[in-house]
Amino acid sequence: MNCFDYTDIEFLLIAGAIYLFIAATVAKIGSYRVCGGTKAFITSIILTPFIGIIYALVSPQKHLIKTVHYRCTNCGLEYVSKYKYCPSCAKEGKYCRLEKVSMKTY
Ligand SMILES: [Zn+2]
Incomplete structure (x- = not known):
């Protein structure tokens, strides 16, 4: 039982x-x-x-470093500074917007 x-x-x-x-x-x-x-x-x-x-x-808090960069939705290239269109794709006549990517690193 x-x-x-x-x-x-x-x-x-x-x-x-x-x-x-x-x-x-x-x-x-x-x-x-x-x-x-x-x-x-x-x-x-x-x-x-x-x-x-x-x-x-x-315990002390970890130091957070937030990095922001911009990635092209078309070719996948990443840029540190913001452009209206992806410079690489603009050469080929394609005006692709860049999407903001933020990453957290310790
Ligand atoms: Zn591109």
Whole structure:
């Protein structure tokens, strides 16, 4: 016979899911910090998410460098400065618009 009541298992599953969800949230916060998402996640699982979030918040924030460049939708060439039309395609008589591409690097 199963020693667990059905509702007990259900409760454990829900509690476990909530626990993992909170730990994943802490990991997301940690991924923007020097400590990293994995360390924040492990800390949350072992030492509870409460300690995990403190651990993540105490760790300094990573430096974000946002680079913006412009990519031609036709030929795929990328430019650092903005042009009204792609200079490469304009030579061939095609006036293609450039789309803005922003990237985040740590
Ligand atoms: Zn082009």
